[in-house]
Amino acid sequence: MSTHAIRRWERFTPEQRFLRFAFYFISVAAIVFSIKNIEVIPEFLYDAPEQLADFFQRMWPMDTAYYQKSVHAALIETLNIATLGTLLSLTMSIPVGIMAARNVVPIKPLNMLAQLILVSSRSVNTLVWALLFIAIFGPGAMAGTMAIAFRSIGFVGKLLGEALEEANRGPIDALTATGAPPTSVFLKGYWPQVMPSFVSIALFRWDINVRESAVLGLVGAGGIGMAMDTAMNLFRWDQVAVVLSTIFVVVIIAEIAVSAIRRRII
Amino acid sequence: MNPLDRSIQIRGLTKEYKKGVPVLKGIDLDIPGDGITAIIGPSGTGKSTLIRCINRLIDPTAGQILFQGQDLAKLSGVPLREARRRIGMVFQEYNLVERLTVMENVLTGRLGYVSAFRAWLRKFPQDDIDEAFALLDAVGLGNFVNQRADGLSGGQRQRVGIARAIMQRPEILLADEPTSSLDPKTSVEIMEIMAEMAGTRNIPIIVNIHNVALAKRFCQRMIGMTGGKVVFNGSPAELTDDHLKEIYGGEDWLE
Numbered sequence: 001m002s003t004h005a006i007r008r009w010e011r012f013t014p015e016q017r018f019l020r021f022a023f024y025f026i027s028v029a030a031i032v033f034s035i036k037n038i039e040v041i042p043e044f045l046y047d048a049p050e051q052l053a054d055f056f057q058r059m060w061p062m063d064t065a066y067y068q069k070s071v072h073a074a075l076i077e078t079l080n081i082a083t084l085g086t087l088l089s090l091t092m093s094i095p096v097g098i099m100a101a102r103n104v105v106p107i108k109p110l111n112m113l114a115q116l117i118l119v120s121s122r123s124v125n126t127l128v129w130a131l132l133f134i135a136i137f138g139p140g141a142m143a144g145t146m147a148i149a150f151r152s153i154g155f156v157g158k159l160l161g162e163a164l165e166e167a168n169r170g171p172i173d174a175l176t177a178t179g180a181p182p183t184s185v186f187l188k189g190y191w192p193q194v195m196p197s198f199v200s201i202a203l204f205r206w207d208i209n210v211r212e213s214a215v216l217g218l219v220g221a222g223g224i225g226m227a228m229d230t231a232m233n234l235f236r237w238d239q240v241a242v243v244l245s246t247i248f249v250v251v252i253i254a255e256i257a258v259s260a261i262r263r264r265i266i
Numbered sequence: 267m268n269p270l271d272r273s274i275q276i277r278g279l280t281k282e283y284k285k286g287v288p289v290l291k292g293i294d295l296d297i298p299g300d301g302i303t304a305i306i307g308p309s310g311t312g313k314s315t316l317i318r319c320i321n322r323l324i325d326p327t328a329g330q331i332l333f334q335g336q337d338l339a340k341l342s343g344v345p346l347r348e349a350r351r352r353i354g355m356v357f358q359e360y361n362l363v364e365r366l367t368v369m370e371n372v373l374t375g376r377l378g379y380v381s382a383f384r385a386w387l388r389k390f391p392q393d394d395i396d397e398a399f400a401l402l403d404a405v406g407l408g409n410f411v412n413q414r415a416d417g418l419s420g421g422q423r424q425r426v427g428i429a430r431a432i433m434q435r436p437e438i439l440l441a442d443e444p445t446s447s448l449d450p451k452t453s454v455e456i457m458e459i460m461a462e463m464a465g466t467r468n469i470p471i472i473v474n475i476h477n478v479a480l481a482k483r484f485c486q487r488m489i490g491m492t493g494g495k496v497v498f499n500g501s502p503a504e505l506t507d508d509h510l511k512e513i514y515g516g517e518d519w520l521e
Binding site: 168170171173174175176177178179180181183184185187188189192193195196 | 321349350351352355359360365366370382385386427430434
């Protein structure tokens with residue numbers, strides 16, 4: 001004889017539905033506004049395919065002799081900049097990353113200082129860092145290396161800090177309970193847990209840095225970008241094509257190497 | 267103060283995680299300096315908190331924990347670390363460092379004595395290495411020395427956990443539900459190993475345990491807790507169904 005009230009179920013409350021609708025509406029509005037704002041010139045847009053075809057025609061056939069003449073040495077310099085810059089950034093980002101992890105260093109002001117360093121490093125683009133260091137060291141590979149290093153601190157430090165914060169509390173408790181000093185707890189409790197992520201982060205950053213150092217030459221900070229800049233200024237698109245293909249091949253090789261190392265380490 | 271006295275006196279121990287909501291409500295308790303003392307009680311009643319207050323993985327809000335003339339509740343810094351070195355602990359989830367080998371995990375029991383630099387270089391004193399080998403043989407893991415901890419079964423992990431705790435040469439051993447993640451047969455084996463290891467070394471054990479039958483079988487003293495208070499303190503023989511009803515509430519679950 002019991003009368004069951006109909007139990008209604010809806011995933012979202014009316015307020016939530018309104019907020020979701022508002023979110024989509026604002027997103028679409030933002031896209032429309034942006035398109036209007038960048039002032040696309042229709043004439044330029046219409047003949048883009050032609051321009052593109054023309055572009056490729058001028059690039060082909062590639063001036064393969066240019067590789068031996070200029071690109072090879074510049075490529076080696078680029079790899080040196082990327083590798084040295086990454087190593088330098090690792091030495092600086094480990095302490096900052098540790099300082100940023102709130103569970104490892106439970107001191108608020110230090111966490112905030114670390115966050116500030118990480119954000120400053122990331123908020124400045126590599127090219128801008130390069131311009132700053134060119135002003136200090138003069139143009140060349142040194143400025144490029146420092147630019148790569150300083151830009152990478154923010155990236156590596158932030159990800160290392162986050163990996164540390166996600167470390168499992170259990171082993172840390174266990175080591176603390178043995179009366180181990182904080183340094184030992186870090187070395188034997190935290191580090192083994194974050195080591196695979198850290199290697200992954202470092203390799204990934206190196207991979208990014210190989211690509212970044214390729215453009216550094218455009219502002220005079222050494223490397224393969226300088227060869228590309230010269231070729232572009234001379235409208236030698238067949239030489240630009242050589243540089244672009246070289247970068248492409250290097251990035252693919254780097255990707256394969258990085259994946260292989262990552263697989264082995266985990 | 268008799269340095270061989272390994273008993274613990276707890277006075278007015280209170281812990282509030284949220285202000286005004288105490289989990290431990292002024293515990294007064296004497297834990298004998300020998301044999302195995304079991305703490306039983308429903309989940310969420312503060313058994314774990316009580317045990318973790320002793321080695322200060324949790325800081326008590328008020329009260330004293332007296333051990334060999336020291337108030338453990340007041341320690342900090344180096345004196346706290348030195349006190350912790352003398353207190354071994356075994357965990358429910360084993361809490362091994364997964365990516366380290368069995369041997370390295372056992373040797374972490376010595377981290378309170380070995381400098382961080384030597385630990386980093388993995389240069390442990392030969393005495394410690396000898397002892398670690400002996401302990402691993404004793405818990406039946408002599409052939410697993412170089413295996414990584416994440417490749418072990420639950421029972422094997424807990425054996426490593428026990429070896430790590432004994433490696434500290436502790437004066438007292440805390441065990442926070444050491445068998446709750448294990449099957450019944452393995453649970454008994456783990457309790458046997460713990461009782462054996464601690465017995466031959468005169469280390470008193472304080473163990474949180476859910477399984478009353480297992481507790482009765484291995485322990486010389488039982489403490490029943492409910493709602494953040496101690497409601498029973500006596501020998502296993504004295505623990506009646508009435509006590510169990512008081513500790514856990516209800517009676518349908520009693521056989």
